[in-house]
Amino acid sequence: MRVWCKTIAAAAVLLVCSPIIDAQAEAIGKFRVVSGESYVVRDGSRSKAAIGADVMQSDVIETAADGSVGVTFNDNTVFSAGPNSRVSMEEFKFNPVTLKGSFLAKLSRGTLSVVSGDIARGSPKAMRIRTPSAILGVRGTRFLVRVNEE
Numbered sequence: 001m002r003v004w005c006k007t008i009a010a011a012a013v014l015l016v017c018s019p020i021i022d023a024q025a026e027a028i029g030k031f032r033v034v035s036g037e038s039y040v041v042r043d044g045s046r047s048k049a050a051i052g053a054d055v056m057q058s059d060v061i062e063t064a065a066d067g068s069v070g071v072t073f074n075d076n077t078v079f080s081a082g083p084n085s086r087v088s089m090e091e092f093k094f095n096p097v098t099l100k101g102s103f104l105a106k107l108s109r110g111t112l113s114v115v116s117g118d119i120a121r122g123s124p125k126a127m128r129i130r131t132p133s134a135i136l137g138v139r140g141t142r143f144l145v146r147v148n149e150e
Helices: 002-017 118-122
Strands: 027-035 038-042 045-048 054-056 060-063 068-073 078-081 086-095 100-115 127-130 135-138 142-147
Touching: 027 038, 027 086, 060 068, 100 118, 135 142
Parallel strands: 100 127
Antiparallel strands: 027 054, 027 068, 038 045, 038 060, 060 086, 068 078, 078 100, 086 100, 100 142, 127 135
């Protein structure tokens, strides 16, 4: 009975003392370059993008006619969005020990240059870019994609 009580007590201490990590609240990357009118939309609120600011899962990055941004993600993937772009961060999961994970971004309009990082190297087929007409599977490469507004 004592062992069981000690186990329950230890579990309670761990539960109370351990930080609760919300995967949705963790930064998945950072803005490294911001130029012109560039914004991040988070939880329905739009604010100016700033160098060093976090990029979170579910963020939407928007640039105006004079805007562009560069983002480095936790797996060392680099995105550069050009003028008049809209990119949604739909899914990002990454284990830095195993280099396994998944990455899905949606380019609704504009241009996006990508240099893939550890997710594409460690998990072929795990990184995808969705556009209105196609889904690009990234296999560890560099590429540029453009979506024209209709």
